[in-house]
Amino acid sequence: MKLKPLFFTLFLVISTLSSAAETDNANDTEANSADSSTTEATTASRVMPDPARQQQADLAQAQNAETDVVWLELNDQKQLALLQRATTATPTGHVIMFTAPSTGADWPDLVHPLRTQLTEYGWNTLSLSLPRPPAAAIPKRTLPNLQNSNQLQSPSDNETADADQTSTETADAASVTPDAAETPSANDPMVEYTQQIVTLGDLAASRLAELPGDITIILGIGEGAVWAMHYFSQDETQENRFLVLLDPMPVTDDKAPSLLTMIKNSQSPILDLWFNDNRYQQQQAKLRMHTALRSGNEGYQQFRLNQRANASKKEPLWLTRQLRGILKNHLQTSQPPDTTTANQAELTPGS
Template structure:
């Protein structure tokens, strides 16, 4: 008798629990229908470069005589490190542009240069360049599915629409928006605006002669800005371990050299790849008959001297080839002095 009671008890329990469970499910569904939909938080894109510049500005806040400021344009807010010259009347100012994989106080080159050149009569202003835009993704030439669109339409017997037919007949390399500005051109305009703001900042401190000094890929952008402002400002250009930017649409440094009408020094560490690129730059300068282009190789491995050799070489080339012409103010009633030996 007892074994037969267990199924009856279980059946009674289930019959009592099912209505309660169904009631709770209905109440939960009604509550969820009255609640507002959950808003997903927009995922913010990380900005490691901007965070790195903030950390660098904080680290240099207590550095002696270094002014960490933010240079602002319509599209960018860029960190600058200004180091005043230790001299009553500075020779001029040097704008330093870093490589795309470094920052304005990079220990291997920009740190010893911006401090060392300031000790020898130059104001220095190191600028963080904006983050470069990657090359756009190539257009898709095949459908995402394993079967192509024409095959699918043929299999189903459907005729493609007018828009689909036009898309199929359009060549892959066609560019329907030819009037749009390319991303690299926009990036070049951003760099030019930053350099223009830097020149204005230095002119506000009565620094009229400016040298653009670029390292790595920054050398290409230094040459691009020098070409932009060579007609309106008194400029010089120094290239250090010059490299071509990785973007395919970036300005070509060898072409920029042929368009410059100002003195240029080109200093590089002699490795296999760097020597070949330096040879191409030298050939371009010779074809353009640039009388004021001077190239100087350095050892592939520099000594561990905190940048002393690098500073000495860069300063020596600047002193020899990029010094501004002296402005002699003379009383018109006083005859000019004859140079010795004449």
């Protein structure tokens, strides 16, 4: 009889523990739900950082009083441009600098010296920050999936699969015309990007049109040379507008404009300035020269620039002086002779 109270007591203890465990589980579930709700709300309100935009903002803050910070509106976004006015009363012209998207509008190696020092020789300079190009598309997989060693196909199955695949590829090839395969889609990210480059160049030209100067130089540096030439090739009939390529490099994206193709199709004066630093630059320079010669463009000229000076005092101006001399000798047109004095002399009585 004494066992019954003992069993009854054990039953009560077990029931109490089970109720407490269920209560704790319910509380944990509610807490987890509250935490997940808080996490979702935090994620929804979180703004992803934009390193490129932050870099432009920091670069704008670092400029001195000599530089005008210009924000060009491009598709509801602002692109940084750095304007440096000529230090002469009658500027010669303007230089629109297309830099590589990975370097920016004030790259210390080449861009900064040119945009700040060319002003001493009568040039207004406007250096552009190009938007980041679209990421290259991941190529479609062409290799077959790896098969399980336990699911090897027999020779007859392989032959059947190959025959089916061949017929499918033939049908697909027949359904696609050559023009459709070669013509990029209007919704292609690279097509939209090239249109942005043209719009950005037009905005820069409009900004410089407010300043005095007759000649406009479209200067492309590094990979920026591809985008500078793409912008220039949209309208090659404008007077007093010239293209200069400085250390041009092709863009690796296959859908981007081809520098060699644009040189082949152009009949406008082009100055191609390159550094003889390595074999790759030598090969690329030779390819561009041969392409221009085959196209019959007599206005294409190529110059190999001297290397950096060893003297520290000459270092800051080593590139600017070379570029300034080339522009002066090969692009700047001399003013027509003043015939007023001669005409007056001819009309003088007795002469």
